[in-house]
Amino acid sequence: MRKKIIAGNWKMNNTNSKSKILLEELLGYNFPTDTRVIVSPSHTQLGFVSDKLKNSNIEVAAQNIHYASSGAYTGEISSSMIKDSGVFITILGHSERRTYFNETDESLKEKVDKAINENLEIIFCVGEELVDRKSGNYFEYVKSQLEKTVFLQSIKSWNKIIIAYEPIWAIGTGETASPEQVQEMHSYIRNIISKKYNKSLADSVSIIYGGSVKSSNANDIFSQSDVDGGLIGGASLKSEDFAAIVNAS
Numbered sequence: 001m002r003k004k005i006i007a008g009n010w011k012m013n014n015t016n017s018k019s020k021i022l023l024e025e026l027l028g029y030n031f032p033t034d035t036r037v038i039v040s041p042s043h044t045q046l047g048f049v050s051d052k053l054k055n056s057n058i059e060v061a062a063q064n065i066h067y068a069s070s071g072a073y074t075g076e077i078s079s080s081m082i083k084d085s086g087v088f089i090t091i092l093g094h095s096e097r098r099t100y101f102n103e104t105d106e107s108l109k110e111k112v113d114k115a116i117n118e119n120l121e122i123i124f125c126v127g128e129e130l131v132d133r134k135s136g137n138y139f140e141y142v143k144s145q146l147e148k149t150v151f152l153q154s155i156k157s158w159n160k161i162i163i164a165y166e167p168i169w170a171i172g173t174g175e176t177a178s179p180e181q182v183q184e185m186h187s188y189i190r191n192i193i194s195k196k197y198n199k200s201l202a203d204s205v206s207i208i209y210g211g212s213v214k215s216s217n218a219n220d221i222f223s224q225s226d227v228d229g230g231l232i233g234g235a236s237l238k239s240e241d242f243a244a245i246v247n248a249s
């Protein structure tokens with residue numbers, strides 16, 4: 001049985017003092033034990049947040065890593081640095097990284113390799129732009145993103161890979177994909193994983209949805225058979241909203 005996953009992507013928000021309040025509020029909830037709850041703070045807060053959550057069921061993910069082990073990469077963070085902070089999961093390929101920081105499928109392939117070699121778990125984001133949605137090219141777009149990155153991994157790496165489908169047109173825009181649109185893409189992704197590897201692997205991979213998930217639409221989205229939870233941006237910054245989304249999983 002795939003476990004549900006609700007991951008809060010804090011993006012470039014929160015300071016240690018704000019995070020402390022948010023985490024203390026989150027720790028006050030009794031979340032369903034069959035859901036993995038993850039928060040993803042900025043790099044400077046990874047150590048602080050992972051310390052704070054040490055004896056809890058809430059896990060921590062980084063928002064990005066570099067593909068090199070170390071070296072002259074000003075402003076970047078390595079896999080060993082996040083591990084040093086007690087963090088063993090990273091988001092990779094978020095559309096904001098692709099759009100604003102020029103991450104490409106080619107550089108993401110290197111990052112996926114690095115993360116797998118370092119035994120990190122990956123939340124790997126894919127998703128089409130509005131023009132691909134409108135032209136009907138969205139399946140091919142997402143397929144190509146997968147083929148150039150995680151599909152180059154061997155089958156044994158897949159126990160470390162979570163796929164996040166995040167249509168770019170629905171991120172931070174208030175516009176959510178409909179439950180049917182989400183299910184259609186998730187089922188497509190599961191199908192191509194099955195074709196590339198096998199059905200039992202495809203059935204075991206968690207595929208989560210991101211893009212304007214709120215407490216009001218979470219239930220409808222999460223009740224789709226191929227949706228295993230969500231990657232939550234804006235609504236993860238308020239404990240009440242995030243908790244309601246976790247409880248809808």
Ligand code: PGA
Binds near residue numbers: 166173212
């Ligand atoms: P959003 O962000 O929930 O604010 O749309 C989702 C994401 O970017 O992961």
